Amino acid sequence: MIATSMQQVIITEPGGVEKLAYETVSIPEVNADEVLVKVHAFGINRPDILQRQGLYPMPKGVTPVPGLEVAGEIVAVGDTVTQFKVGDQVCGLTNGGGYAEYCVVPESQTLTIPQGVSFVQAAAIPETFFTVWANVFQMGKAKTGETLLVHGGTSGIGTTALMLAKSLGLKSFATVGSNEKVEAISHLTDAINYKTQNFEQVINEKTENGGVDIILDMVGAPYLEQNLNLLRRDGRLVYIAFLGGAKAKDVKLGQIMMKRLTVTGSTMRARTTAEKAEIAQGLQTQVAPLWAKGECLPMIYQTFKFDQIQAAHACMDTGEHIGKVVVEVL
Template identity: 50%
Template sequence: MSAAPANMTAIEIIQWGGPEVLQACRRTTPQPGPGEVLIKVAAAGVNRPDVMQRKGLYPPPPGASDIPGLEIAGEIVALGDGVGVPAVGSWVCALVTGGGYAEYCSAAAALCLPIPKGLGPVEAAAVPETFFTVWTNVFERGGLRAGESVLVHGGGSGIGTTAIQLARVFGATVFVTAGSAEKCRFCERLGARAINYREEDFVDRIQTLTEGKGVNLILDMIGGPYLQRNLSCLAVDGRLVVIAVQGGAKAEINLLPIFLNRLTLTGSTLRPRSVNEKAAIANALRQNVWPLLESGQVKPVVYANYPLVEASEAHSLMESGRHVGKIVLSVV
């Protein structure tokens, strides 16, 4: 049984709309189901899918909480049936399907990872969503290898800053696009070659920087408007991985570059995947990435930290595009 109180403070979406529709409320504290743990949340990450959910464009999968929030860090206070590890009292960060903007949140035990040594809860809460996403899309689906090159769109985002660091530490050359000189400078400090897409054509710039060869992999969040241009940036046997459609989901393209250069177009989304699928990613992160976080070779970039009850302000910042890296809500 849980030692948590019967009720908790949470942030709910009272209707579809702007940041102001995020309102503090009192909810029944969840209880962990079989294979789950209950976490007393210390901090929760804010992500673009939360904004989409708030607007009514990204509904929770069946059975998930309607409370937004896809990543948390905190202390385990109760175990569901069949859970022995992690134990009560363990401090973890976890990927969840919803419910993160709250004082308590249930999570699959298999998706809980120990907070890396040297990180506090705020930094740890900025890890799961972006690191799970980057690992599965850049290294598993995208197959990035040492000596290859990758172009990451949105280099200043949480996904972007994570992808830069991981690709670099695993031996790849990294190019990014970003929308301001400040963001470009930050990405360059992380080890990327940055292209200000507001001032330069990224296709021309990539061709120049790679001496006409193109890049081996592209991680794209824009979608339709960038599709043909992305294909023009790829080297022979290049791979394009699309993980979001912020610019739109549809495009009309010329298929010839795919045939002629043996290109691969793929994509994925994380939230609806099964616990077993996500657990495999968690295990890969524990083995390949956690040592890098604990040694300081890779570090989450936290731009701003708001109290939970100021979730609407956090969403306003995210939609402004001013931030670099992650935005986090502190619950305690």
């Protein structure tokens, strides 16, 4: 029997980790196309941090409760749900509300957890894998044999992109902020400490000035010139954030034209249900088999208990994490 009430995390007002608090509320009811998940674990992501700071609010009409990915057991299904049943172990990309003991997830954004994958690992899958699959492999059209540069290589997004690149036959480079981080992902990529080395120079040396085909960038304006310099003809520059600055000056439009470059970007939050469903389908058919073999499973940096949400956010705030931060609810 499902309980009637649950605890969830709320943001009392924009600010630091002290603005995160708990409240007891009724368990949400499922709509026809949703499943209700008893949450065993959920991931902490950069959009959650920005939301807490008041910089990335939920869309109008969507729950203000943070949390974009959960893993757990289905305890109820909507009337039109056909792919899942009560008792299934799943992870899913939520539309918010993941920081809770129960969460509703659209059926089309829900994935079956492969056998042998833990709830903690599964909780770290949806947000980063949806983001990387959509941006690098759908929009960026990455294919076997190409070369990918990932800025922020030890973030959850970064490690996900590098793991997928390795498994799917792409060569990669990554920028990181310390020698410790270089070592931490050395098994996945050719990492460069941007604080001590010029990444453009290093990559040119290692590619004999050949450059790269695709760049996944979350830094933004400070790297634009070097990114454009490094891209090969028909290269793709894909933005998913601009943590270093959103406005760039003196963009070399001629270089974009001569190289036939594509510059694009997206946010997951603004995508439609149909778009997210398409991403989920791609993951289910092309990436889930890798998870089942033990490949491309998230790198877990640290786990916290449900009553340690402030500590979990503080961990993310330091920027020292390598991989994902996850909260265990059960």
